[in-house]
Amino acid sequence: AQSVTQPDARVTVSEGASLQLRCKYSYFGTPYLFWYVQYPRQGLQLLLKYYPGDPVVQGVNGFEAEFSKSNSSFHLRKASVHWSDWAVYFCAVSLMSNYNVLYFGSGTKLTVEP
Amino acid sequence: GPKVLQIPSHQIIDMGQMVTLNCDPVSNHLYFYWYKQILGQQMEFLVNFYNGKVMEKSKLFKDQFSVERPDGSYFTLKIQPTALEDSAVYFCASSMDWGDQDTQYFGPGTRLLVL
Numbered sequence: 001a002q003s004v005t006q007p008d009a010r011v012t013v014s015e016g017a018s019l020q021l022r023c024k025y026s027y028f029g030t031p032y033l034f035w036y037v038q039y040p041r042q043g044l045q046l047l048l049k050y051y052p053g054d055p056v057v058q059g060v061n062g063f064e065a066e067f068s069k070s071n072s073s074f075h076l077r078k079a080s081v082h083w084s085d086w087a088v089y090f091c092a093v094s095l096m097s098n099y100n101v102l103y104f105g106s107g108t109k110l111t112v113e114p
Numbered sequence: 115g116p117k118v119l120q121i122p123s124h125q126i127i128d129m130g131q132m133v134t135l136n137c138d139p140v141s142n143h144l145y146f147y148w149y150k151q152i153l154g155q156q157m158e159f160l161v162n163f164y165n166g167k168v169m170e171k172s173k174l175f176k177d178q179f180s181v182e183r184p185d186g187s188y189f190t191l192k193i194q195p196t197a198l199e200d201s202a203v204y205f206c207a208s209s210m211d212w213g214d215q216d217t218q219y220f221g222p223g224t225r226l227l228v229l
Contacts, residue, residue, distance in 0.1 A: 004156070036220070043118055044205070044220035090157070100145070100212060101170070104157040 002027045004093050006105035013081050014113045021076040021108045023091030032099065033074040034092040035065055038107075044090060050074060061085070086112045116140040118221035120206050121188075126227045132194035135224045137206030139189055146189040147207040147218060148181065150174060157205060163189065164212070201228045 005024045013019050025031060030052055036044040048059025055067040065076045074091060091105040119138040127133050139146055145164050151157040161171040163181050178197070183189040189208070193200055203225050207218040 041123075041222055043120075043222045045115065046217050046219075049217070098170075099216075100147075100162055100209075101159045101172075102149075102218060103159070104149075106154075106156045 002103070004091055004103050004105040006089075006091055006108050008108050009106065010109045010111065012111040012113060015083050016080050019076075019078040019081045019085070019110070021089050021091075021110070023074045023076065023105055025072055025074065025091075025093050027093060027095060027103075029096055030069065031093040031095055033065070033067060034094070034102065035059065035063070035074075035076050036090045036092060038088045038090065040087075047076070047089075081110075081112055083112045083114070086110060116143075116219050118206055118208055118219050120204075120221035120224050122224060123222065124225045124227075126229065127196055129198055129228050130195045132192065133196055133226065135191040135193075135204050135206075135226070136188040137190065137208075137221060139206070139208030140210070140219055143208035143210050143219070145169075145209045145212055145216075146181075146183065147209075148191050149205040149207065149220075151203045151205065151223070153202070160191075160204075196226075196228045198228050201226060 003026045033050040035047040038044045047063050048057045050057045050067050058064050088107045088109050090107045092102045121136040147162045148160040149157045159172050161175045162169045180192045203223040205223045206221045209216045209218045
């Protein structure tokens with residue numbers, strides 16, 4: 001079945017540590033891929049998006065993600081986490097057959113410890 | 115960045131009543147969307163809308179659901195009558211353009227509880 005999976009519902013990291021949030025997708029063909037972040041009481045904000053091309057995509061606030069076709073993955077990374085990164089992160093996919101519908105993962109809640 | 119507002123942030127309603135969820139999209143955006151997220155589950159696409167018309171809808175967009183944007187005001191999702199399974203967070207989004215180069219901007223959601 002077609003799906004977007006974020007296997008980690010919760011992740012806790014120490015401030016200053018590196019971060020990886022995992023996302024795997026199961027769709028035919030090459031999808032377009034997105035990472036959104038939701039801070040408390042705010043709407044989802046786009047961190048970065050991947051269109052076919054360079055597999056490593058740079059986003060805002062030092063985030064980057066790497067597309068792997070062989071692994072069907074689009075993991076989000078950050079070299080040094082800040083307390084302000086405390087939020088829920090959503091991976092999403094849209095398909096070349098229909099760009100205008102986003103399919104979301106269930107989200108990963110990131111907690112940053114001092 | 116561009117902001118999408120949603121009113122109200124929370125709504126509690128008795129089953130069978132009508133509810134209208136309001137979305138104030140980014141001012142120059144032309145395309146509008148609703149997504150639904152049941153507690154503990156993934157956010158799922160409901161419907162998108164352009165130029166006064168529903169462009170596409172998912173199987174979740176039941177006959178009891180309707181959307182409109184009268185005279186450039188709020189983009190609304192109306193549920194009439196509501197059912198228990200309509201309890202969820204509803205997210206509105208808007209985009210300037212259509213297609214692969216565009217970005218959807220999301221509101222903070224309206225939490226709907228149907229009793």
